[in-house]
Amino acid sequence: MKIAVIGTGYVGLVTGTCFAETGNTVTCVDIDINKVEKLKSGKITIYEPGLEQLFERNLKQQRLFFTTDLAEGIKDAQIIFLALPTPPGEDGSADLKYILKVADDLGPLLRSFSVIVDKSTVPVGTAERVRDRIAANAKVEFSVVSNPEFLREGVAVEDFMKPDRVVIGTTSEKAKKVMEQLYAPFVRQGNPIIFMDERSAELTKYAANSFLATKITFMNEIANLCELMGADVDAVRKGIGTDSRIGKRFLFPGIGYGGSCFPKDVQALAKSSKDAAYDFKILNAVMDVNASQKTKLIAAIKHYFKNSLEGKTVAVWGLAFKPHTDDIREAPALENIESLLSEGAIVKVSDPEAMENVKTIFGSKIQFCENPYEAAKDADALFIATEWPEFRTPDFEKLSTLLNNKAIFDGRNLYDLQQMRELGYTYYSIGREVINGK
Numbered sequence: 001m002k003i004a005v006i007g008t009g010y011v012g013l014v015t016g017t018c019f020a021e022t023g024n025t026v027t028c029v030d031i032d033i034n035k036v037e038k039l040k041s042g043k044i045t046i047y048e049p050g051l052e053q054l055f056e057r058n059l060k061q062q063r064l065f066f067t068t069d070l071a072e073g074i075k076d077a078q079i080i081f082l083a084l085p086t087p088p089g090e091d092g093s094a095d096l097k098y099i100l101k102v103a104d105d106l107g108p109l110l111r112s113f114s115v116i117v118d119k120s121t122v123p124v125g126t127a128e129r130v131r132d133r134i135a136a137n138a139k140v141e142f143s144v145v146s147n148p149e150f151l152r153e154g155v156a157v158e159d160f161m162k163p164d165r166v167v168i169g170t171t172s173e174k175a176k177k178v179m180e181q182l183y184a185p186f187v188r189q190g191n192p193i194i195f196m197d198e199r200s201a202e203l204t205k206y207a208a209n210s211f212l213a214t215k216i217t218f219m220n221e222i223a224n225l226c227e228l229m230g231a232d233v234d235a236v237r238k239g240i241g242t243d244s245r246i247g248k249r250f251l252f253p254g255i256g257y258g259g260s261c262f263p264k265d266v267q268a269l270a271k272s273s274k275d276a277a278y279d280f281k282i283l284n285a286v287m288d289v290n291a292s293q294k295t296k297l298i299a300a301i302k303h304y305f306k307n308s309l310e311g312k313t314v315a316v317w318g319l320a321f322k323p324h325t326d327d328i329r330e331a332p333a334l335e336n337i338e339s340l341l342s343e344g345a346i347v348k349v350s351d352p353e354a355m356e357n358v359k360t361i362f363g364s365k366i367q368f369c370e371n372p373y374e375a376a377k378d379a380d381a382l383f384i385a386t387e388w389p390e391f392r393t394p395d396f397e398k399l400s401t402l403l404n405n406k407a408i409f410d411g412r413n414l415y416d417l418q419q420m421r422e423l424g425y426t427y428y429s430i431g432r433e434v435i436n437g438k
């Protein structure tokens with residue numbers, strides 16, 4: 001099939017590359033000239049494990065193309081994906097300006113029956129709005145379908161190629177057939193396509209993200225309670241996760257959820273609910289708890305240093321909002337660094353992939369270090385914000401010689417309590433006993 005993908009950010013690039021990999025001819029369109037030039041010349045624009053190989057192969061085999069020209073990009077395309085940003089507007093609702101602009105531009109360019117697919121995360125009713133905007137200028141028949149994307153950054157290729165499910169919202173039989181054919185290779189891998197109406201598909205995406213954010217937040221509150229009650233959140237997590245009705249995944253407490261999706265999508269669903277005159281109380285609580293969870297270790301660090309961080313050096317391991325990505329959108333590390341700096345601390349950071357992105361925010365206000373040990377050198381405390389695998393089993397002997405103080409504030413519960421006790425570290429983590437605390 002011939003496919004166009006409008007928007008070549010995270011989702012657009014993964015979508016385009018994976019559909020090319022299953023034998024389609026894909027043209028990705030973006031207004032960002034630099035991005036398109038880079039991609040055309042064979043350089044990938046995001047760090048995502050496994051993507052580069054697929055990208056290079058499909059580019060070489062001339063199944064994957066890039067352009068800034070919308071008319072050229074959609075020429076002869078049977079399916080046009082919209083993978084455009086839907087950032088939070090000032091009132092928290094999803095800003096649809098990018099989507100509606102492209103809808104306006106598409107109308108006059110359509111030449112034959114096309115299926116236009118909302119891949120972006122969009123509020124209920126958007127498919128109808130996109131349909132109306134295209135219809136205002138279109139001279140041919142078309143369908144607008146909702147096909148939300150559930151991939152996770154860091155495992156995006158795996159999630160896209162082997163999705164738990166594909167949700168397709170359409171009431172058009174013609175569009176349904178086209179989408180069924182497109183996704184056939186993915187269904188052959190044993191995963192269902194779930195057809196529904198457009199509105200239900202749009203809400204499914206927000207319900208999934210909000211449910212997962214709530215699950216994490218619930219565990220963060222249990223962790224906070226564990227600290228007050230002398231229980232261990234790891235034990236409680238295992239104790240409840242083995243109940244198949246609850247499930248083991250997404251029960252890991254930490255310094256809050258971040259990323260480009262959960263924060264904005266929970267906020268957008270809360271706003272849509274409000275607009276529908278429904279007070280979605282749980283979502284408001286989730287946002288409140290997450291906001292305080294993000295910087296909860298700052299209080300512990302301050303307590304450890306007798307309320308003053310002035311002149312103290314803190315090494316921060318991990319900047320990305322999660323491992324295996326260079327994405328720093330809403331990353332808890334950023335807020336913690338802000339807090340440390342505002343308390344007068346000197347901050348040294350290390351992250352395997354996200355340093356370049358963070359340089360654009362903090363510049364010379366913080367020190368960027370080649371590796372985690374360089375960051376730890378002469379630091380008065382170590383703060384862990386992201387659970388990169390390389391932070392899980394550091395050389396503790398080396399670390400002890402580098403740090404001024406053997407004090408670790410771990411926002412991701414990476415280390416064993418007994419080991420920390422034996423090594424003589426002061427160790428604060430989330431929902432667990434404080435080792436050698438002050």
Ligand SMILES: NC(=O)c1ccc[n+]([C@@H]2O[C@H](COP(=O)([O-])OP(=O)(O)OC[C@H]3O[C@@H](n4cnc5c(N)ncnc54)[C@H](O)[C@@H]3O)[C@@H](O)[C@H]2O)c1
Binds near residue numbers: 009012086151
């Ligand atoms: N990032 C994720 O993991 C993820 C997962 C599932 C769903 N989503 C949703 O997918 C959507 C896209 O997210 P993303 O992270 O890929 O966004 P992004 O910001 O990484 O990329 C969006 C791209 O669209 C381009 N763009 C803007 N206006 C354009 C126009 N008029 N024509 C062509 N290109 C244009 C931008 O230049 C940018 O490259 C959002 O709605 C998001 O919520 C994201």
Ligand SMILES: O=c1ccn([C@@H]2O[C@H](COP(=O)(O)OP(=O)(O)O[C@H]3O[C@H](CO)[C@@H](O)[C@H](O)[C@H]3O)[C@@H](O)[C@H]2O)c(=O)[nH]1
Binds near residue numbers: 209212216253258
């Ligand atoms: O047990 C857990 C699991 C995750 N997180 C945090 O939650 C955030 C989001 O993690 P994750 O869901 O793995 O990453 P995303 O790439 O943001 O993916 C989410 O957001 C995407 C965009 O909508 C959806 O497509 C995915 O299905 C959904 O998982 C990160 O800050 C994680 O550190 C926890 O704190 N504890």
